[in-house]
Amino acid sequence: MCDSCKFKNENWQFKAGEKRARLKKVTLYGMIPGFTVDLKLCTLCERNLFYQGELKFIQENELLEQEVKQNRQSYCRVKQQAR
Numbered sequence: 001m002c003d004s005c006k007f008k009n010e011n012w013q014f015k016a017g018e019k020r021a022r023l024k025k026v027t028l029y030g031m032i033p034g035f036t037v038d039l040k041l042c043t044l045c046e047r048n049l050f051y052q053g054e055l056k057f058i059q060e061n062e063l064l065e066q067e068v069k070q071n072r073q074s075y076c077r078v079k080q081q082a083r
């Protein structure tokens, strides 16, 4: 299930064409300070994220953002310090 479509009530498999529906792992760096957020997105949402940029994507996915903040342990990892 695509993490973004899930909260928009969209049928991602139908949208992408059932055979081509595939989930891709993406990492957001700006949603929660100090953490990276791992999401699984369908091809279409991944493309949206790419073209819109992270900030706009998060604004358009308020429910997803709430979900991530309430379930940090399943989405977030502590951001590694660059050395």
Ligand SMILES: [Zn+2]
Pocket (backbone or CB within 6 Å): 002, 003, 004, 005, 006, 012, 041, 042, 043, 044, 045, 046
């Ligand atoms: Zn999607």
